[in-house]
Amino acid sequence: MQEEDFNVSSLVVLCAPSEIARLWEAINAISGAECHYKDESGKIIVTLESQSIEEEIKLLKQIEGLEGVISAQMIYAYHSTELEEMREEIAQQDAIPAILKEDKSADKITYSGDVQGALDTILKVQK
Numbered sequence: 538m539q540e541e542d543f544n545v546s547s548l549v550v551l552c553a554p555s556e557i558a559r560l561w562e563a564i565n566a567i568s569g570a571e572c573h574y575k576d577e578s579g580k581i582i583v584t585l586e587s588q589s590i591e592e593e594i595k596l597l598k599q600i601e602g603l604e605g606v607i608s609a610q611m612i613y614a615y616h617s618t619e620l621e622e623m624r625e626e627i628a629q630q631d632a633i634p635a636i637l638k639e640d641k642s643a644d645k646i647t648y649s650g651d652v653q654g655a656l657d658t659i660l661k662v663q664k
Contacts, residue, residue, distance in 0.1 A: 542618065544614065550564065553605065556579070585597065
């Protein structure tokens with residue numbers, strides 16, 4: 538079953554504090570854009586949902602072009618194709634690491650570290 542391609546990204550929009558309310562409304566009026574957070578310094582956090590990277594870029598450019606926007610920076614982008622690639626990579630991996638497949642009983646495992654030596658070194662450095 539082929540899933541529909543989709544993209545989700547987040548933006549930080551910077552504007553003058555006096556423009557926040559107007560831009561919040563203008564951005565929310567854009568199909569595929571949704572405002573989630575604003576602060577008094579003039580920052581608005583926005584998510585974009587689109588069907589393609591080209592559409593995502595058009596939405597970003599549309600927001601950048603709004604009067605009063607100083608900048609709109611994409612912070613995170615997720616594309617559904619990434620999920621499919623990760624699923625394929627995970628499917629090809631062995632779920633159990635090789636070391637855990639070794640047939641060793643606990644009494645055959647040795648520890649060759651030097652805990653006391655490490656503690657002595659740390660304590661000498663702190664004195």
